[in-house]
Amino acid sequence: MTALGFGGEVAELYQRYRRGYPDETIDALTQAFRLGADDVVLDVGCGTGQLTLPLARSLRAVIGLDPEADMLVQARAVVGDQRNVMWALGSDRDVPAIAQLVGPLAAVTVAQALHWMDHDDLFRTVRPLLRAGGGIAVVTNGVPLWLQDTTWSSALREFLQQWLGTSLAAACGTDERSQEVYRLSLAAAGYVVGDTRVRYSAPLTFVELLGGVLSAMPVEQLPIGRAREEFAARLRDAVGPGPFTEDVDVRLLIGLRD
Numbered sequence: 001m002t003a004l005g006f007g008g009e010v011a012e013l014y015q016r017y018r019r020g021y022p023d024e025t026i027d028a029l030t031q032a033f034r035l036g037a038d039d040v041v042l043d044v045g046c047g048t049g050q051l052t053l054p055l056a057r058s059l060r061a062v063i064g065l066d067p068e069a070d071m072l073v074q075a076r077a078v079v080g081d082q083r084n085v086m087w088a089l090g091s092d093r094d095v096p097a098i099a100q101l102v103g104p105l106a107a108v109t110v111a112q113a114l115h116w117m118d119h120d121d122l123f124r125t126v127r128p129l130l131r132a133g134g135g136i137a138v139v140t141n142g143v144p145l146w147l148q149d150t151t152w153s154s155a156l157r158e159f160l161q162q163w164l165g166t167s168l169a170a171a172c173g174t175d176e177r178s179q180e181v182y183r184l185s186l187a188a189a190g191y192v193v194g195d196t197r198v199r200y201s202a203p204l205t206f207v208e209l210l211g212g213v214l215s216a217m218p219v220e221q222l223p224i225g226r227a228r229e230e231f232a233a234r235l236r237d238a239v240g241p242g243p244f245t246e247d248v249d250v251r252l253l254i255g256l257r258d
């Protein structure tokens with residue numbers, strides 16, 4: 001269904017090594033959309049459920065929607081005893097059909113995934129599907145590991161650029177320009193736009209750094225076998241043994257229906 005590279009081992013690495021979202025993120029969404037026990041939220045591009053699962057704690061139900069079956073398999077494996085989460089195989093194009101089934105949505109969240117979608121179209125499509133006071137949230141989970149403003153991140157970037165033979169600049173929607181584009185697009189689609197951030201610092205071991213980097217590679221680019229060992233050894237030479245400190249800046253663009 002998708003050739004975006006999130007299948008196979010990448011899905012496992014994603015589930016294991018990608019950061020989730022701190023409770024303050026869930027609090028900010030709850031407050032912005034006045035979420036409560038009667039509400040259903042749709043998490044588009046849910047991946048392995050980093051945002052879907054904590055969101056479900058206090059809602060009637062959350063639907064995680066993703067076109068990559070392997071990501072959903074990983075999400076299901078960690079769902080535990082939460083009975084109000086449903087995983088749906090599909091893309092942003094399927095949002096209207098889901099709203100037809102479940103009725104007005106309290107919110108649609110798109111976490112670290114909007115750069116794969118036609119945001120103008122999605123914002124316009126979603127607005128009539130929301131309940132009063134609801135909205136859409138564009139969430140990003142910090143700048144990619146190799147674009148941060150630290151010595152280890154610069155060393156990581158240099159190593160990756162050499163390994164991949166390409167320059168790495170894409171910030172996956174976390175950069176100011178993308179945020180401004182999304183903000184204007186939300187406003188043009190009729191939303192009242194606001195924003196908030198959750199910032200924190202957290203340690204990162206070498207193994208977590210390696211896992212995080214591998215989880216961001218398309219599956220066909222993953223080094224395997226001896227090449228994986230060489231990749232890890234050269235990465236360690238480049239950045240050192242760690243641990244590292246990562247400053248994570250979770251950004252939320254909030255589009256209120258009205």
Ligand SMILES: C[S@@+](CC[C@H](N)C(=O)[O-])C[C@H]1O[C@@H](n2cnc3c(N)ncnc32)[C@H](O)[C@@H]1O
Nearest residue numbers: 006045046047050068071091092111112113116
């Ligand atoms: C970087 S992951 C984000 C996962 C998770 N939401 C998070 O915050 O960590 C991006 C996800 O978007 C999904 N995706 C890509 N194109 C999509 C589309 N058109 N509609 C819905 N999801 C899409 C991918 O399959 C992948 O699981």
